[in-house]
Structures are given as C-alpha cells and as structure tokens.
Amino acid sequence: MDLDAKIPEGPIADKWTRHIDEIRLVGPRNRPHYRVIIVGSGLAGASAASSMAAMGYKVDCFCFQDSPRRAHSIAAQGGINAAKNYRNDGDSVHRLFYDTQKGGDYRSREANVWRLAQLSTAIIDQAAAQGVPFAREYGGMLANRSFGGVLVERTFYCRGETGQQLLLGANSALAKEIAAGHVNMHTRTELLDVVVVDGRARGIVVRDLVTGAISSHAADAVVLASGGYTNVFNLSTNARGCNVTATWRAHKRGAGFANPCYVQIHPTAIPAAGEHQSKLTLMSESLRNDGRIWVPKKANDERKPSEIPEEERYYYLEERYPRFGNLVPRDVASRNAKDVCDKGMGVGPTGQGVYLDFRDAISEKGADVIETRYGNLFDMYERIASDNPRKTPMRIYPAPHYAMGGLWVDYNLMTTMPGLFAIGEANFSDHGANRLGASSMMQCLADGYFVIPITIGDYLSRHPAGEIASDHSAFRDAEREVHEKTERLLSIPGNRPVEAFHRELGKLMIDECGISRNAEGLKDALKKIPELRERFWREVRVPGSGEQFNQSLEHAGRLADFLEFAELMCHDALDRDESCGCHFREEHETEDGETLRNDEDFAFVSVWEHQGVGQQPIRHKEPLEFEALPLAQRNYKT
Amino acid sequence: MKFTLEIWRQENGEDAGSFSSHEVDDVSPDTSFLEMLDILNEKLTESGGEPIAFDSDCREGICGMCSLVINGEAHGPKRATTTCQLYMRHFPDGASITVEPWRSGAFPVVRDLAVDRSAFDRIMRAGGYVTVHSGPKPDPNDVPVNPEISEKALDASTCIGCGACVAACPNGAAMLYTAAKVSHLSLLPQGQPERQERVQKMVAQMEEEGFGSCRNYGECEAQCPKSISIDFIGHMNRELLRATVIEPTDLRGEMKTQ
Ligand SMILES: Cc1cc2nc3c(=O)[nH]c(=O)nc-3n(C[C@H](O)[C@H](O)[C@H](O)COP(=O)(O)OP(=O)(O)OC[C@H]3O[C@@H](n4cnc5c(N)ncnc54)[C@H](O)[C@@H]3O)c2cc1C
Ligand code: SF4
Ligand code: FES
Numbered sequence: 001m002d003l004d005a006k007i008p009e010g011p012i013a014d015k016w017t018r019h020i021d022e023i024r025l026v027g028p029r030n031r032p033h034y035r036v037i038i039v040g041s042g043l044a045g046a047s048a049a050s051s052m053a054a055m056g057y058k059v060d061c062f063c064f065q066d067s068p069r070r071a072h073s074i075a076a077q078g079g080i081n082a083a084k085n086y087r088n089d090g091d092s093v094h095r096l097f098y099d100t101q102k103g104g105d106y107r108s109r110e111a112n113v114w115r116l117a118q119l120s121t122a123i124i125d126q127a128a129a130q131g132v133p134f135a136r137e138y139g140g141m142l143a144n145r146s147f148g149g150v151l152v153e154r155t156f157y158c159r160g161e162t163g164q165q166l167l168l169g170a171n172s173a174l175a176k177e178i179a180a181g182h183v184n185m186h187t188r189t190e191l192l193d194v195v196v197v198d199g200r201a202r203g204i205v206v207r208d209l210v211t212g213a214i215s216s217h218a219a220d221a222v223v224l225a226s227g228g229y230t231n232v233f234n235l236s237t238n239a240r241g242c243n244v245t246a247t248w249r250a251h252k253r254g255a256g257f258a259n260p261c262y263v264q265i266h267p268t269a270i271p272a273a274g275e276h277q278s279k280l281t282l283m284s285e286s287l288r289n290d291g292r293i294w295v296p297k298k299a300n301d302e303r304k305p306s307e308i309p310e311e312e313r314y315y316y317l318e319e320r321y322p323r324f325g326n327l328v329p330r331d332v333a334s335r336n337a338k339d340v341c342d343k344g345m346g347v348g349p350t351g352q353g354v355y356l357d358f359r360d361a362i363s364e365k366g367a368d369v370i371e372t373r374y375g376n377l378f379d380m381y382e383r384i385a386s387d388n389p390r391k392t393p394m395r396i397y398p399a400p401h402y403a404m405g406g407l408w409v410d411y412n413l414m415t416t417m418p419g420l421f422a423i424g425e426a427n428f429s430d431h432g433a434n435r436l437g438a439s440s441m442m443q444c445l446a447d448g449y450f451v452i453p454i455t456i457g458d459y460l461s462r463h464p465a466g467e468i469a470s471d472h473s474a475f476r477d478a479e480r481e482v483h484e485k486t487e488r489l490l491s492i493p494g495n496r497p498v499e500a501f502h503r504e505l506g507k508l509m510i511d512e513c514g515i516s517r518n519a520e521g522l523k524d525a526l527k528k529i530p531e532l533r534e535r536f537w538r539e540v541r542v543p544g545s546g547e548q549f550n551q552s553l554e555h556a557g558r559l560a561d562f563l564e565f566a567e568l569m570c571h572d573a574l575d576r577d578e579s580c581g582c583h584f585r586e587e588h589e590t591e592d593g594e595t596l597r598n599d600e601d602f603a604f605v606s607v608w609e610h611q612g613v614g615q616q617p618i619r620h621k622e623p624l625e626f627e628a629l630p631l632a633q634r635n636y637k638t
Numbered sequence: 639m640k641f642t643l644e645i646w647r648q649e650n651g652e653d654a655g656s657f658s659s660h661e662v663d664d665v666s667p668d669t670s671f672l673e674m675l676d677i678l679n680e681k682l683t684e685s686g687g688e689p690i691a692f693d694s695d696c697r698e699g700i701c702g703m704c705s706l707v708i709n710g711e712a713h714g715p716k717r718a719t720t721t722c723q724l725y726m727r728h729f730p731d732g733a734s735i736t737v738e739p740w741r742s743g744a745f746p747v748v749r750d751l752a753v754d755r756s757a758f759d760r761i762m763r764a765g766g767y768v769t770v771h772s773g774p775k776p777d778p779n780d781v782p783v784n785p786e787i788s789e790k791a792l793d794a795s796t797c798i799g800c801g802a803c804v805a806a807c808p809n810g811a812a813m814l815y816t817a818a819k820v821s822h823l824s825l826l827p828q829g830q831p832e833r834q835e836r837v838q839k840m841v842a843q844m845e846e847e848g849f850g851s852c853r854n855y856g857e858c859e860a861q862c863p864k865s866i867s868i869d870f871i872g873h874m875n876r877e878l879l880r881a882t883v884i885e886p887t888d889l890r891g892e893m894k895t896q
C-alpha cells in the first residue's frame with residue numbers, strides 16, 4: 001500500500017501556498033470535459049460540489065435523504081472555529097494549529113493541520129458572503145464564543161444551529177449550480193459500490209431508494225463526502241441514517257482505512273431513557289461555558305439536586321483541572337463523567353448521569369443573558385427530559401459522537417485508490433485521536449471550498465477525460481454483486497427485525513470499544529462480532545421487495561456493513577497498545593488517570609488493508625513527524 | 639401506555655391508499671412518537687407483516703425530514719414541535735390516534751407516510767441564493783450588520799423546510815416557507831444585489847409547483863415547528879410589490895460561470 005502523503009517541502013507556514021503554485025491544474029476550457037462524482041451533500045459534499053461546478057467541472061452529487069439540505073451536518077449546533085483573532089486575545093494560525101495538534105494528542109499530520117488553521121478564516125468570509133446570519137455584536141461586528149480545550153474565543157455561531165445555517169449557505173451555492181445545470185443532483189439515492197478499473201476509481205453503483213432501480217455512474221474521479229460511522233454504536237448523537245456503507249465498500253475495493261478506533265464520545269448528551277430509544281440528543285458543548293458540572297459527593301445520593309448543599313457537591317472537573325475547569329477537552333470530560341458514575345456518584349434513574357448546573361451563571365450574569373445564549377437548548381432539553389434547566393440542573397452523560405478515523409488520504413485528499421478522494425468526516429482527517437469542538441465544520445468546509453477544488457486538478461490533469469463509460473464490464477459486474485447482495489438479504493427466512501441486531505452490536509461496541517478499552521474485552525468482542533454477523537445473516541427478516549421504497553432493506557444493508565466494520569475497529573483498538581486522545585486503553589494510564597501515550601512505538605497513522613470478511617486485515621503505517629511542534633505530554637491540569 | 643393507531647397505508651404514488659388499524663401496548667411515556675412507530679414496525683416485522691414507511695433522520699427537530707399529520711395536525715398537537723420531538727406523554731393513555739402523510743398535490747406520496755418534497759428544493763433553485771463563488775471574500779466585519787437585522791434574518795432562515803406549513807394550510811399554500819427563504823436574504827446586505835429578481839423568481843416557481851394561494855388562514859404559523867412568523871409573508875408581499883414597481887435591473891444579466 002502506497003502511503004506517500006505527498007507533503008510539500010519547505011517551512012510549514014509556506015507548504016500550502018507553495019503546493020498550489022506547484023501542482024498541476026486543469027484549465028477552464030478543459031474542466032467541462034471532466035465529470036466528478038460527489039457522494040454526500042453535507043458541509044463537505046455541498047461545498048465541494050458547488051465550488052467545483054462553479055469552476056466548470058461536470059458534477060453528479062448523491063445523497064440518501066430526500067433533499068441535500070437534510071444531510072447530517074444540519075444538526076451541528078455549537079459553532080465553527082476560525083483564527084480571526086477578533087477578540088484580540090492572542091489567537092493566530094499557529095495557536096489554532098497548536099490547539100488542534102494538542103487536542104488530537106499528537107496523532108495527526110502536521111502539514112494538514114496547519115493548512116486547516118490557515119484556511120479557517122476564509123471559511124467565515126465565504127459563509128458570510130453567502131448570507132449566513134452569524135451572531136453579531138451591537139456594533140455589527142461578528143460575535144465569538146469559547147469552546148472546550150482552548151484559551152481563546154474563536155468560535156463563530158448562529159444561536160444553537162450553526163450547522164443548519166452553514167449548510168443552508170453551502171446548499172444555496174449548490175442550488176444555484178443545480179439550477180444552472182452544472183450539478184446533477186440525485187436525492188434518495190444510495191451508493192452501494194465503488195467501481196475500479198485498472199486500480200483507479202471510475203464510478204459508482206447506486207440504488208434509487210424510491211423505485212429500487214440499480215444503476216451505474218461513470219466519472220473521471222469519485223469524491224466520498226459520506227460522513228462518519230459513529231452509528232456502529234447504534235445509539236449516538238448522529239442522525240439515524242448515518243452509515244459506513246460508502247467508505248466501507250470503498251475499503252473493500254482497496255482503499256486503506258485509517259485509525260478506525262478513534263471515535264469521540266461527547267461529554268454532554270441527554271442520558272438514555274429506555275431500550276427503544278433511537279438516538280441520543282446532544283446538548284451543545286457551549287453549555288460548558290456557563291454551566292458547572294457536578295455530582296453529589298456521597299454515592300447513591302437520592303436527594304433532589306436542590307436539596308444537596310454546596311459543600312456536598314463534587315465539582316469534579318473544576319477540582320481536578322483547575323486551569324480549564326469545565327472546559328477541558330471532550331475526551332477528558334467524558335472519561336471523568338464515566339469515572340464518577342462508575343464510583344456510584346452518578347445521578348438520574350439509571351445512575352448514568354451528571355449534573356450540568358446553570359444556577360450560578362443565572363445569578364451572576366442574569367437570566368436574560370443566559371436565555372439568549374442557550375434558550376433554544378434549554379427548550380430542547382425540557383422537551384425531551386421534561387425538566388426545566390433554568391430551575392433544576394440538566395442531567396447529561398457521554399454519547400458516541402464523531403469519527404476521527406476514516407479513509408486514509410494524502411495531502412491532496414486522495415485515498416490509496418487513485419481517483420478516489422475522501423473529504424469531511426469520511427476521511428481520517430486532521431483531528432488525530434480527538435477532535436476539538438467546532439473544528440469538524442471547519443474541516444469539512446476547508447476540504448470542500450478550498451482544498452479539493454484545487455487538488456483534484458492534479459489528478460485529473462494527468463488523465464484524459466471520459467476514458468471509461470458506464471457500459472464497461474466492470475460496472476456490470478459490480479451491479480450484479482449489488483443485486484445478489486440485495487436478493488440475499490431479502491431471502492433470509494428469519495423473523496428478527498434489523499433494529500434488534502443493531503442494538504446488540506451497539507451494546508457490544510459501547511461496552512468493549514467505547515470510552516475505555518482493554519485487550520481482554522477487545523479480544524472477546526472480536527470473537528462475538530463474527531458470531532453476531534452470522535446470526536444476522538441467518539435470523540434477520542427483511543420484509544418487502546427490492547423494487548420498491550423499502551426502509552428495512554436500506555437499514556439491513558447498512559447494518560451488514562457495520563457488522564463487518566466493527567471488527568476492523570476492534571482490531572485497530574487492540575493493535576494500538578497505547579492510550580491517546582479518545583482511545584483510552586486501561587492498560588496505559590498515568591498516575592492521574594490520564595491517557596499515557598507511547599510515542600516511541602505508536603507515533604504513526606494505522607492504515608488497514610482489507611483481506612476479506614472475517615480475515616485478519618493488514619496494518620500499514622504512515623509515520624508521523626513532529627517538526628513544527630515537538631511532542632509533549634498533554635496536560636490540562638496546570 | 640396503550641394506543642390505537644389509524645395509519646395511512648399506500649403502496650406507492652399510484653396506489654389509492656387507505657387507513658389500517660394497529661394497536662400498541664406497553665409504551666413508556668418517555669418514548670417519542672417515532673420510537674413508538676419503530677416499536678410497532680418491529681412487531682409488524684416479527685409477525686410477518688410489512689412495516690410502515692415514514693421519513694425521519696436527525697430525530698432532534700432540525701433536519702426537517704419527519705412529516706406526519708397526527709390527529710389532523712401537522713407534527714401533532716404540541717406547538718413548536720416536530721414529529722420526532724413529540725413524546726407519548728403528550729397523549730392520554732388509551733387514546734386513538736390517526737396518522738397521515740402531508741396532504742398536498744405538490745407533495746406526492748412515495749409510500750405510506752413518506753412524501754416527495756422536491757418542490758421546495760426547486761423553489762430554492764429558482765433564486766434562493768446569493769451569487770458568490772468560492773474564494774477570497776471581504777472580511778465580514780467590513781460589512782457591519784445591525785444585530786437586530788441579523789437576528790431577524792436568522793428567525794426566517796431557521797425554517798427547516800419540513801413542509802408542515804403546506805400540510806396545515808386548508809389551501810395547500812407554500813407561502814410561509816417561501817417567505818421565510820425570501821426574507822432571510824432580502825434582510826441582509828449580502829442579499830441586496832439580487833433582491834428584486836430573487837423574490838420574483840421564487841414566487842413564480844412556487845406558483846408553478848401547484849401550491850395553493852394564501853387566504854390568511856394562519857394555520858401555517860400555528861403548526862410550524864419553528865414558529866416562523868406569518869409577518870414574513872407580509873414582508874415577502876412587500877418585497878414582491880417593490881420588485882414590480884422598481885424598474886427591472888437586468889442590466890448585468892445572469893452572471894456567467896466559466
Ligand atoms: C449533534 C451534533 C452536533 C455537532 N455540532 C458540531 C459543532 O458545533 N461544530 C462542529 O464543527 N461540528 C459539529 N458536529 C460534527 C459535524 O456536524 C459533522 O462532523 C459534519 O457535519 C460532517 O459533515 P460531512 O459533510 O462530512 O458529512 P454529513 O453531513 O454526515 O453528510 C453525509 C452525506 O453523505 C450522504 N451519504 C452517506 N452515505 C451515503 C451513501 N451510501 N450513498 C449516498 N449518499 C450517502 C448523506 O446523504 C449526506 O448527504 C456535530 C455533530 C453532531 C452529531
Ligand atoms: S415555514 Fe415552518 S412549517 Fe414551513 S417548512 Fe419552514 S419550518 Fe416547516
Ligand atoms: S427527524 Fe429530523 S426534524 Fe424530525
């Protein structure tokens with residue numbers, strides 16, 4: 001597997017500009033001859049599709065929802081980072097780079113992270129120009145809020161719906177290109193295979209979710225912007241439809257999968273209530289700016305929060321991490337929540353919860369101020385938990401949230417398969433072993449607006465346009481396999497619904513490959529996953545036919561992929577015999593219970609090569625170099 | 639809790655469709671409405687039946703995918719709430735509940751409770767954008783925006799494109815949706831250059847899609863899960879009037895992409 005990341009030479013601050021100067025481009029006259037497929041219409045997909053179409057490329061864009069606007073990015077709440085230094089509090093490209101590297105526990109590629117920090121400011125400019133109504137101060141200037149894990153205020157936001165507004169911005173640009181005939185938008189259409197000819201990605205096979213028709217689309221390059229795989233845990237903060245299908249099927253066709261075990265468990269979600277719960281609702285991390293997190297000092301304390309006097313409250317983050325307090329990075333906050341709950345101090349009916357309290361913020365800053373900041377989040381909480389956080393503390397608990405792992409990409413965002421690119425959450429990205437808040441949208445939009453529209457030219461310019469059409473035999477073969485798989489799912493004579501298996505897989509994964517992991521548990525999971533997969537293929541019932549709108553069939557196909565992918569996640573978690581960021585191996589912790597990295601043996605990206613379902617995959621390494629920022633132990637205590 | 643459900647079943651767009659009756663038992667009050675349907679669907683699957691098709695994705699009230707008419711009201715009885723945010727504790731135990739898809743000629747049924755809302759996307763494509771390409775842009779602080787205006791624009795653009803306003807309107811009008819989209823951009827400085835032509839094109843597309851006309855019933859605002867204000871309809875009407883009295887400004891023509 002060729003893992004040359006193609007990082008440009010020169011000092012880190014000059015790499016990107018130098019790269020643009022040096023790479024090959026496709027000229028405006030030639031662009032209309034090239035057809036590019038983009039799978040996904042979230043922040044990454046919509047920004048890439050609209051930017052490339054406006055440059056002149058012919059774009060086909062796909063999503064499984066009924067409208068591109070409904071991609072999961074719409075749900076992002078808190079905000080987006082940019083090193084604007086509007087607050088004059090010492091922010092800079094270097095500081096954003098530093099925060100991201102440190103937050104990711106030194107497991108990302110420096111050159112990419114620097115580029116991300118560098119491009120962050122242009123994203124805000126782009127979005128504002130599209131009419132994204134960012135929060136403004138009285139004088140009309142953009143407002144900022146702070147987010148976990150950093151010492152500056154650099155987060156831009158639109159109330160609690162920043163994702164929706166940024167996606168509507170990107171989608172409006174996409175709408176314009178669709179209207180102009182430059183983008184062909186395929187909604188309710190799902191990618192089911194990537195077609196490879198002579199080692200290069202040449203197109204995809206899709207299913208029309210309304211009619212069930214299976215068809216092929218050829219292109220000169222394929223870009224996957226299909227989001228993350230966190231629904232492997234069944235219960236997560238992700239939308240129900242989020243899946244690993246696109247990236248997994250690309251992986252099975254040869255694209256290397258990087259760091260699958262890095263998954264972020266977000267510290268502030270509403271705790272699960274019952275067995276049939278379908279998702280966990282995130283409460284924006286921005287709440288930690290004003291809310292104080294605590295549990296009763298006494299284990300199994302049954303009193304109401306209001307009855308617990310101040311001295312009997314354990315503000316564990318403030319006590320354990322005086323400098324960052326409630327704003328420690330997400331992994332640290334999640335692990336500490338699990339820790340106090342494991343010690344019996346958890347609150348709520350299941351004991352899996354901690355308080356997030358606004359009492360002091362309301363008395364210090366005034367109810368009005370807190371209301372404008374979090375009013376809609378309070379309403380959201382009240383609706384779900386039927387408690388009013390203005391009067392009584394919220395209950396929160398960590399929930400699987402974001403996939404740092406994904407398809408391996410080089411500096412041009414191309415996977416190990418020539419012609420196949422991955423952007424946004426679908427790639428292994430710039431967040432190392434842990435992502436800082438408000439930085440995913442930044443990465444999705446940097447990839448889509450500013451990186452891929454240029455770097456894809458370097459690949460396309462080396463190949464003539466339209467070499468292969470969708471009547472090539474490789475497409476027929478892939479279509480046949482898709483048909484066969486569909487038929488197989490529909491003909492299983494079982495009686496258990498798909499959801500039942502998804503719940504089983506989720507439970508197994510959260511127990512053995514969740515907030516903390518150990519070798520024994522992972523080995524056990526590696527035994528149980530294939531058994532579960534076999535039972536699925538024997539006992540599931542997928543009603544209906546393949547020639548109609550069939551949501552059970554959609555879910556079954558996605559779960560079948562998760563059941564294969566889960567194994568890879570556990571292999572990776574077992575193989576990485578260190579703790580770093582969100583990957584907390586119980587065997588490796590410092591005396592204070594922090595992650596204990598092993599830089600000597602593990603300062604690399606793990607890139608996996610598929611060897612067949614159920615076969616031990618091969619792990620390759622991309623060594624990480626630390627030139628701009630020397631390795632250091634992460635410390636949020638002092 | 640126990641419920642009797644009268645649910646609309648329809649194989650596909652051509653099928654006539656009819657109600658079918660289902661019982662669900664043992665539902666916890668903290669179950670969401672869609673989770674209750676999930677439970678029913680699992681039971682149907684286990685007993686050899688066909689689950690009920692309905693749309694949903696985020697399940698937290700922001701993607702706009704869920705779309706059920708419950709007891710005759712779009713998104714059910716609770717104000718300012720999407721179907722996915724509705725909990726069974728909002729219904730009396732033992733209640734009988736009817737569940738239907740959005741009813742509108744412009745939103746054909748895909749299957750059972752799922753409908754095709756692509757008409758909304760076509761309205762956006764007609765002009766719901768600011769023409770900007772990706773690339774260097776001025777610093778947003780060079781164009782100060784009064785926070786009140788910005789917040790008002792956000793009040794409009796908070797619309798999730800669910801279509802409840804259409805389903806709620808006795809006349810099947812899409813005025814609230816279109817008005818929200820038009821108002822968002824017309825309020826902001828970035829939306830000014832294309833202001834006249836945007837409102838004209840979007841309204842024309844709305845009419846072409848076959849939505850009904852506005853008769854001021856006000857049901858759209860009442861059933862909108864984001865409480866989009868009906869004042870925006872007035873705003874859009876003024877925009878439209880203004881656009882027709884101002885001399886056409888088609889001097890620059892359509893910006894041509896290279
Ligand atoms: C509740 C929540 C809050 C968040 N808040 C923040 C925040 O405040 N700040 C921040 O920076 N980040 C936040 N994030 C993270 C961020 O929203 C996501 O990481 C990001 O939006 C992912 O965007 P994307 O474009 O990569 O993918 P997505 O938005 O997930 O889009 C995926 C697209 O791919 C399509 N697709 C997927 N599979 C297929 C297939 N097989 N065939 C066809 N199409 C397919 C889908 O239809 C969709 O269009 C949050 C995440 C969640 C869950
Ligand atoms: S105006 Fe309200 S009801 Fe209509 S689409 Fe928007 S959010 Fe839905
Ligand atoms: S499922 Fe997204 S709004 Fe209801």
